[in-house]
């Protein structure tokens with residue numbers, strides 16, 4: 238008799254937890270992730286392919302993830318032209334990296350929702366140059382016009398979109414000395430580079446979504 242009551246009690250507890258879990262998952266706090274990276278940086282490329290996209294595939298359905306990507310990294314300097322009408326930037330991995338970053342910035346401007354831009358930005362990432370990127374990345378269901386995006390990447394507007402991110406870096410990531418540089422709710426976590434999905438599950442998304450791997454004790 239006693240054992241049966243305990244069983245019923247535990248079942249009720251489990252059921253109430255489950256429904257409570259669903260409720261909080263829907264209404265729970267958003268997790269705000271902001272990342273900075275460089276178009277020719279292999280660590281950024283790796284992170285996008287093996288952490289960013291897979292994380293979204295696994296945790297996107299929780300409705301709890303906000304994301305913001307900025308193609309702007311370290312060892313980058315931009316100076317305004319003499320007439321103040323244009324800007325000239327130098328990038329960590331050279332001229333073609335600036336162009337790749339500019340192409341990514343143009344895509345992000347055209348598709349402000351990260352769910353829409355993340356696949357294309359990841360495709361552009363790490364390509365030899367913008368010609369290679371434009372050939373590979375504007376096929377398929379995207380509504381973006383390849384010619385327009387290529388023009389944007391090489392225009393004053395594209396350079397401005399790119400260089401404007403310098404201000405954001407000085408506001409929210411002044412200590413950035415590495416990319417990818419990942420902020421979660423405004424704070425930088427190195428762990429988010431190495432194991433984004435696991436780290437979000439373990440530290441930020443409570444109650445734990447069913448898609449999460451086993452918890453790691455840090």
Ligand SMILES: *[C@@H]1O[C@H](CO)[C@@H](O)[C@H](O)[C@H]1NC(C)=O
Nearest residue numbers: 333364365366367368369370
């Ligand atoms: C882009 O890279 C490809 C492959 O390395 C090369 O064949 C092509 O000439 C490059 N284009 C430009 C504009 O640099």
Ligand SMILES: *[C@@H]1O[C@H](CO)[C@@H](O)[C@H](O)[C@H]1NC(C)=O
Nearest residue numbers: 266267268269303421422423
């Ligand atoms: C996340 O961003 C949203 C919208 O920008 C904001 O309202 C919320 O306070 C942020 N949450 C945290 C934990 O920073």
